[in-house]
Amino acid sequence: MGLNDSAEHTYIECDCDHAEHILRFTRYSGLDELDKMLTVDVYLSNYMSLPQRIWYGIKYIFGFKSGYGAFDCVLLNKKNVKRLRDLCNMHLEALDAEEGNNGSV
Numbered sequence: 001m002g003l004n005d006s007a008e009h010t011y012i013e014c015d016c017d018h019a020e021h022i023l024r025f026t027r028y029s030g031l032d033e034l035d036k037m038l039t040v041d042v043y044l045s046n047y048m049s050l051p052q053r054i055w056y057g058i059k060y061i062f063g064f065k066s067g068y069g070a071f072d073c074v075l076l077n078k079k080n081v082k083r084l085r086d087l088c089n090m091h092l093e094a095l096d097a098e099e100g101n102n103g104s105v
């Protein structure tokens with residue numbers, strides 16, 4: 001069984017509808033180490049042209065830090081917050097069932 005055979009993905013899109021602002025949550029089953037993890041994949045911006053990458057590298061070498069940092073955000077509307085809540089609840093219930101307790105952490 002490959003890693004992808006045991007993966008269940010849930011995609012949550014940002015409210016701004018930008019294609020780079022998609023969160024991919026993955027639950028695994030059937031694997032010893034990963035099946036208790038809920039992973040989150042986020043898109044990391046990259047600089048497509050060589051001059052942009054060189055300029056960014058030079059700034060990095062000399063310790064330049066943007067006032068905004070290297071962050072971006074994903075806006076979750078109420079519907080997606082509920083989806084995230086449901087996903088987390090489902091994952092926690094699966095973990096609790098596996099551990100044999102009733103939700104006490």
Ligand SMILES: [Zn+2]
Binds near residue numbers: 015016017018021073
């Ligand atoms: Zn967005």
